[in-house]
Amino acid sequence: MKSTIYTHLSVIVIAGMLAACSAATPDDKKAQLDKLKKQETEITKQIQQLEAEIAKTNPDSTVSVKAKEVSVTELAPRKFDHYVQTQGSVDAEDNILVSAKSAGVVTAVYVKEGQQVSKGQVLAQIDNSVIARNIEAQKSQLELAVSIFNRQKNLWDQKIGTEVQYLQAKTNKESLEKQIESLNEQNEMTRIKSPISGTVDEVVVKIGENIAPGMPAVRVVNTSNLKLIANVSEAYVTQIKKGNTATIDIPELKKLMTAQVTFVGKTIDPLSRTFPVEVKLPSNADLRPNMTGILKVIFHSEPSTIVVPVNIVQDLNKEKIVFIVETNGKQTIARKKVVTIEGVYDNLAQVKGLNAGDKVVTFGYQGLNDGQVIKI
Structure with missing residues (x-):
């Protein structure tokens, strides 16, 4: 029966080729070749269907049927993460551009780029000569005021003199003390100090x-407290939450880190339709602000599910199918299975419709037909 089928099909092919070649002109050869290839593909498909039908009705007669070689993988439940991937940049929690608090001419700069500084350390000095002279003058007046106040107090304690004289001396002394205190505060404002401990990253002032x-003067960065900032599509606004596990890949360091989401923005950017997400980074001496990082935020994990390579899932008649291996008598055949895709991540698809222990065809699945004889 099989021989008769092949003979008839071969006659059809040869007749078609001869008819096409005899009627064609040299200019039509390419078109004729394309037509013949299409006919050959269709005939090959018909042969495969007939072989499959023969295998179904009479398994013992399929000994001589040519089997298609395939590779298979046995399925087993595994953990599968659903995540959103985006790109972000490293930023420092303490990345401060220190500015001046008062106006004037810079008279000294005490630091250089790369220098370690402590919180409260003076970075630069603004001209304070006028304030310093005023402080010295007020101090001299305060010494006199204190002396007068002490004498008036002694006299008043002995009931000598008037209360008005005592109160005037006291008021004059306290007024001068407050003026000196105010001048000292103004003098402190001429010193540009570091608000944090860290490293001098940039010296702007001269x-x-x-x-x-x-006006900016010095940038101080503390790299011991870093975070990754990224923007995520609003499509995931209900899925990304504070505390979600995240993985961060820093290409420059060739290192993968695990952390948690520490902040999820509540506002959607009207232009990009995204919202901000922040992840606190583990301490790493090689991390630098503005480094690029690839962020994966895991918003759902299946502890045990069936996963297959996404490329083996085919579209057929508006259905998602894969081929699994079955035994039919003495032959091994491919069996079509309709599946439902629950999620696709890292070129893997979480599917329903397959069971643990099923052997799915992972190589040679192209062009397979339901019931076709295969060889593993």
């Missing part, structure tokens, strides 16, 4: 330059 309040 000696001799005029500086005003708010």
Whole structure:
């Protein structure tokens, strides 16, 4: 029966080829070749279908049927993570551009780039000569005021003199003390101090330059407290939550880190339609602010599920199918299985419709038909 089928099909192919070649002109050879290839593909498909039907009705007669070689993988339940992937950048919690608090000419810069500084350390000095002279003058007046106050107090304790004289001396002394205190505060504002401990990353100010309040002077960075900032599509706004596990891949370091989401923004950017996410990074001496990182936030994990390579899932008649291995008599055949995809991540698909122990065809699945004889 099989021989008769092949003979008839071969006659059809040869007749078609001869008819096409005899009627074609040299300019039509390419078109004829394309047509013949299509006919050959269709005939090959018909042969495979007939072989499959023969295998179903009479397994013993399929000994001579040519089996297609395939590779298979036995399925076993495994953990599978659902995540969203995006790109972000490393930032420091303490990345501060220190500015001046008062106006004046810079008279000294005490630090250089790369230098370690402590909290409260003076980084630069603004001209304070006028304030210093005023402080010295007020101190001299305060010494006199204190002396007068002490004498008036002694006299008043002995009931000598008037209360007004005592109160005037006291008021004058306290007024001068407050003026000196105010001048000392102004003098402190001429010193540009580091608000944190860290490393000097940039020195903007120079000696001799005029500086005003708010103008940047020195950048100080503390790299022991870093985070990754990224933007995530609003499609995941209900799935990403504070505390979600995340993995961070820093390409420059060729290192994968695990952390947790520490902040999820509540506002959607109207232009990018994204919301911000922050992940606190583990301590690492090689991390630097503004490094690029690939962030994967895991928002759901299946502890035990069936997973297959996504490329073996085929679309057929608006259905998702894979081929598994079955035994039919003495032959091994491919059996079509309709599956439902629950999620696709890392080129793997979580599917329903397959069971643990099923052997899925992972190589040679292209062009397979339901019931076709295969060889593993």
